[in-house]
Amino acid sequence: MSERPPSSAPSVTPLPSASRAAVVAALRAAGCVFAEDEAELILAAARTPDEATELVRRRASGLPLEQVLGFAEFHGLRIAVEPGVFVPRRRTELLVDEALAQAPHACLVVDLCCGSGAVGAALAAALGPVELHAADIDPVAVRCARRNVAAVAGRVHTGDLFDALPAALRGRVDILAANVPYVPTDEVALLPPEARDHEPAAALDGGADGLDVLRRVTAEAPGWLAPGGCLLAETSERQAPAALAAFAAAGLAARLAVSAELYATVVVGAKR
Template identity: 80%
Template structure:
């Protein structure tokens, strides 16, 4: 596919001629995009020239996630930078952010584990005001992308496997530990839409045999990093929620489930009890 010039070299988008708009909609509709008109508007608003419109439409028609085509995703009122090959933040995960803010509204130390683009940590820091923000991911591409977002709000991003990536000085100091872990069972990854299956890293999707392998590791390690009263929040599915709650309880956390019917979102919250390890 043709390459786009770097963003700094692109002119500001101008109103597209009707013919360019119509061609974009037609091409997207032919590719099976259900919301072809809406997607065309976003592409037209992002592209600087008719040529760039063509390039972006071709990328979308080839199956790339819209957010990777645009280079950004809307999340919790923010425009989050998204790069190719990085997990795209889902709207339902905004519910996790809201739950964290409600649970620890005065948080001063925030960690975004399995951060992907860093959308969760960026949203939390934006809402909370000045905080010490750390994010971590095992995928180098995600770390690179997250630095664009997390760095913009004064945070730091670390590369590594879960807690191994974090500075030791954070132990026992974390108020909010948000972990949008992979939770798709291995046998079900092949059933995901091609946008996710073919264009997002398996490390951000595959959660092991029952989808809870990474969740269990995070729950087991969390008490050592949370401050008394600090909260771990992890997204899961309705089917997995009972087992996820059990994993939190086994780690010594006071666990509960929050759910949003509107977003079809399920978040397990675990609070470190005062006096716990």
């Protein structure tokens, strides 16, 4: 795992310590960096020794831990994660925090390229009653996102970027969160196997320089934003200058937010 696993787990009767040691050993042998932490989570989630064995087998096969457990911890929420869905990263919490700081009184939120719907769910949970729309091109992600935004009455749409959204949202969006794919095509093969082999390519591959989808989003975003509305997108430190230029080219007043702790870089653009 490139990031620490989810920090909380359901309270259940622990399995014997011998089983715990065996799980840690199996995870360590499979190359899991945080074997002890992952063992705690797997054993807490398993109701029987046989189920624990199956969860360990799935994790050792390379499946992301969050897909094994069925959830990821994100911005204080437990987000349901299904096999084949992009796993929300802790670093993306910076995008949520920056959106809340930029538009603390937002009434209409859109989570574009939503994946599991983690960003939209976190924003709605923090803002209180809002109109939330999320969209993704992947039907599997859309199904998962519907589970995660149901508690905040969010609506999830299937389609390619803005084509998925109701036309009635044009000019009304206060927060447009777009956690777009930004890995350059030639670097996708270099990702850890758990991402490369078990998460959808469309959620990772951002084109030749990683910014193809970001440029498409920034070009159309001003027409969807309300006066003073904001667009936020995650990118890498290396790509930040080009990402800022794309925001500026769309007429947005752009700034960069960086967290060394989360190893995260977010571009924030406000409609002038």
